[in-house]
Amino acid sequence: MTTTDSDPLVRRMRPFGTTIFAEMSALAVRTGAVNLGQGFPDTDGPAEMLAAAVDALRGGQNQYPPGPGIPVLRTAIADHQRRFWGLDYDPDGEVLVTAGATEAVAAAILGLAEPGDEVVCFEPYYDSYAASIALAGAVRRPVTLRPGADGRYAFDPAELRAAFGPRTRLVLLNSPHNPTGKVFDADELALIAELCQEYDAYAVTDEVYEHLVFTDAGGPHLPLAGLPGMRARTLRISSAGKTFSCTGWKIGWASGPAALVAATLRVKQFLTFVNGAPLQPAVAVALALPDSYYDGFRADLQVRRDLLSAGLADAGFGVLTPQGTYFVTADISPLGGQDGVEFCRRLPERCGVVAVPTQVFYDRTEAGRRLVRFAFCKRPEVLTEAVSRLRGL
Numbered sequence: 001m002t003t004t005d006s007d008p009l010v011r012r013m014r015p016f017g018t019t020i021f022a023e024m025s026a027l028a029v030r031t032g033a034v035n036l037g038q039g040f041p042d043t044d045g046p047a048e049m050l051a052a053a054v055d056a057l058r059g060g061q062n063q064y065p066p067g068p069g070i071p072v073l074r075t076a077i078a079d080h081q082r083r084f085w086g087l088d089y090d091p092d093g094e095v096l097v098t099a100g101a102t103e104a105v106a107a108a109i110l111g112l113a114e115p116g117d118e119v120v121c122f123e124p125y126y127d128s129y130a131a132s133i134a135l136a137g138a139v140r141r142p143v144t145l146r147p148g149a150d151g152r153y154a155f156d157p158a159e160l161r162a163a164f165g166p167r168t169r170l171v172l173l174n175s176p177h178n179p180t181g182k183v184f185d186a187d188e189l190a191l192i193a194e195l196c197q198e199y200d201a202y203a204v205t206d207e208v209y210e211h212l213v214f215t216d217a218g219g220p221h222l223p224l225a226g227l228p229g230m231r232a233r234t235l236r237i238s239s240a241g242k243t244f245s246c247t248g249w250k251i252g253w254a255s256g257p258a259a260l261v262a263a264t265l266r267v268k269q270f271l272t273f274v275n276g277a278p279l280q281p282a283v284a285v286a287l288a289l290p291d292s293y294y295d296g297f298r299a300d301l302q303v304r305r306d307l308l309s310a311g312l313a314d315a316g317f318g319v320l321t322p323q324g325t326y327f328v329t330a331d332i333s334p335l336g337g338q339d340g341v342e343f344c345r346r347l348p349e350r351c352g353v354v355a356v357p358t359q360v361f362y363d364r365t366e367a368g369r370r371l372v373r374f375a376f377c378k379r380p381e382v383l384t385e386a387v388s389r390l391r392g393l
Contacts, residue, residue: 053282069097117169124361181322217323311387
């Protein structure tokens, strides 16, 4: 490439245009449609957390925090993981605060994968995963999640085994899984753990929906790091955005053995350096909220899931009920839809609702061509209005 190249963007990033979330949110604004595309809540988080942020702003906590994050938050993260998942991490060296989970994933991949290394991941995948792997010069090895006869997503164990090889460096696992709502069960996690150890691979786990596993999921959320032999090779990532309805705060964290955390910090310091000084103590307050907050949060989202799922079924969609997260995927085939991108681009004009086509999250696009994703992290009255509009289909 020369300096006169018509596109100055580096080649490895040329396949990545404007995110589908930005496109669909802009479409919602332009058409006045109900936006069930981008996954952000339309209510604020717990009052205690918001008050703590105000106190920190007014109390002078507005300068650079320590590179790994303020001690009170790192301690709160460690306490939270011990309390809910039985995982012990040293706040000094095994916990890192990041600019959301997205930065944590990117910094981990950039810090752990060399050019040409292979990263096993499950598709459909959150779009930043593919971009981060490309930035590292690594190679994606996708394993496809497909809905079964019971409406739940699963992978072929043989396909997962075939994705591993001598160049496998990382496994990138998102559970509960966006966009499918799948919660990986104990047997699936055991196979992933076995293969990581057989091929001496690290695991990077995105667990931002850890507190959104519904009562009919068949079991609780299980962190991969808790399986035998996996703590020493797993970098566990989560964030405040989804659990505390503060997606714009971008306070995330990575935890794991000191060597993996140090590798991630080495990259993170040259991305954002530090972030969110007055928000970090507020998230520490939120992490210490009683169990009643987490139970109520999950129960409320399950009611909203059921409201939207029933409405989608009434409108004629084939609904794939999620086990977790705050997204539901639906098959457009019963409505005559053949292409999710085309369907979603026309949906606002047809009935005033925005969704996201999940095929853009696949390498094997045909596997998701007729599937679209709706977010139900909205107020009940918003979901009711969306359901009413969707019946017009």
